[in-house]
Amino acid sequence: xxxxxxxxxxxxxxxxxxxxxxxxxxxxxxxxxxxxxxxxxxxxxxxxxxxxxxxxxxxxxxxxxxxxxxxxxxxxxxxxxxxxxxxxxxxxxxxxxxxxxxxxxxxxxxxxxxxxxxxxxxxxxxxxxxxxxxxxxxxxxxxxxxxxxxxxxxxxxxxxxxxxxxxxxxxxxxxxxxxxxxxxxxxxxxxxxxxxxxxxxxxxxxxxxxxxx
Numbered sequence: 001x002x003x004x005x006x007x008x009x010x011x012x013x014x015x016x017x018x019x020x021x022x023x024x025x026x027x028x029x030x031x032x033x034x035x036x037x038x039x040x041x042x043x044x045x046x047x048x049x050x051x052x053x054x055x056x057x058x059x060x061x062x063x064x065x066x067x068x069x070x071x072x073x074x075x076x077x078x079x080x081x082x083x084x085x086x087x088x089x090x091x092x093x094x095x096x097x098x099x100x101x102x103x104x105x106x107x108x109x110x111x112x113x114x115x116x117x118x119x120x121x122x123x124x125x126x127x128x129x130x131x132x133x134x135x136x137x138x139x140x141x142x143x144x145x146x147x148x149x150x151x152x153x154x155x156x157x158x159x160x161x162x163x164x165x166x167x168x169x170x171x172x173x174x175x176x177x178x179x180x181x182x183x184x185x186x187x188x189x190x191x192x193x194x195x196x197x198x199x200x201x202x203x204x205x206x207x208x209x210x211x212x213x
Contacts, residue, residue, distance in 0.1 A: 010097045011164050014150050016090050019167040023083055026136040034073040041066035072110065080111035082135040082171035085199055086160045092198040093152040093159065097121075101145040101161065104129065113139040116175055119151060119161065128155050128180055132170040135160070142168035154191065156183045158200035177203045 045059040104116040112133045120127035134142070142163045153159015153172065161170045174180050184192075195201040 011148070014095060014162050014164060014167065016095070019162050019169060020083065020087055020090075022167040023086075023136040023169045026138065027081060027083065030137050031073065031077065034069060038066045038070050038073075041069065076111055076137055080133065081137050082133065083169070086135045086169055086171055089158075089160045089198045089200060090152050092194055093154070095150040095152050095162065097148060098151055099148045101149040101163075103141050103145070106141065108139075112137060113141075115141060115170070117161075117170075117172075119149065119155070119172075129175040130155065130158075130172045131175045132161060132172050135169040135171050138168075142166055142170070144168075153198065153200060154187075154195055156180045156187070157195040157198075173200075173203075 041062040045062050049059060098119050098121050100118070100120050102118045104118055106113050106115045115132045117130050117132050118127060119130060134140075144163050144165050148164065150162045150164065151159055151172070152162075155172070156174065158171075158173045161172055162168070163170075187195075192201065
């Protein structure tokens with residue numbers, strides 16, 4: 001059940017299962033497009049060779065490119081996709097509505113674009129700057145965040161942001177982990193245990209993806 005800020009006109013709550021389904025479909029489409037590129041790069045030189053084209057560097061080059069595209073796609077899937085971890089957070093934290101999510105910057109990395117974002121509720125202060133990456137592997141910043149977002153988690157540890165309408169899902173991590181250490185140290189045992197259950201009690205979620213961004 002979602003926790004809503006008082007005095008704020010909150011849109012209909014996100015259906016978590018539908019949001020997860022939408023993001024898995026997005027991931028599947030992304031991988032399908034990558035694999036289609038790989039197939040074309042492999043099949044085209046083979047077809048040309050069968051028509052009598054002589055083997056040359058220009059026929060070999062697409063095969064080399066196909067290998068690199070495949071390796072990079074596997075790496076993106078391994079290092080950049082966060083859907084399983086997002087589900088874990090959503091299992092342990094309710095969604096809370098925030099009226100503002102402002103992108104402060106972004107940086108390209110091989111595993112996905114890492115965004116700096118400020119998430120807050122109108123009239124509220126002290127929200128930490130977060131780093132965010134699209135959980136389904138997309139690179140672009142989702143549309144609609146100016147109308148508010150749903151967030152599950154504990155921002156001094158991390159969490160998940162879901163954009164109403166598109167159900168775009170981003171994994172969140174504090175932009176400056178060390179700066180927020182005193183606040184985490186002051187957290188009570190129940191709060192720390194919850195973060196551990198959700199897998200956001202450590203600086204990295206198994207990969208250093210948000211540090212390099």
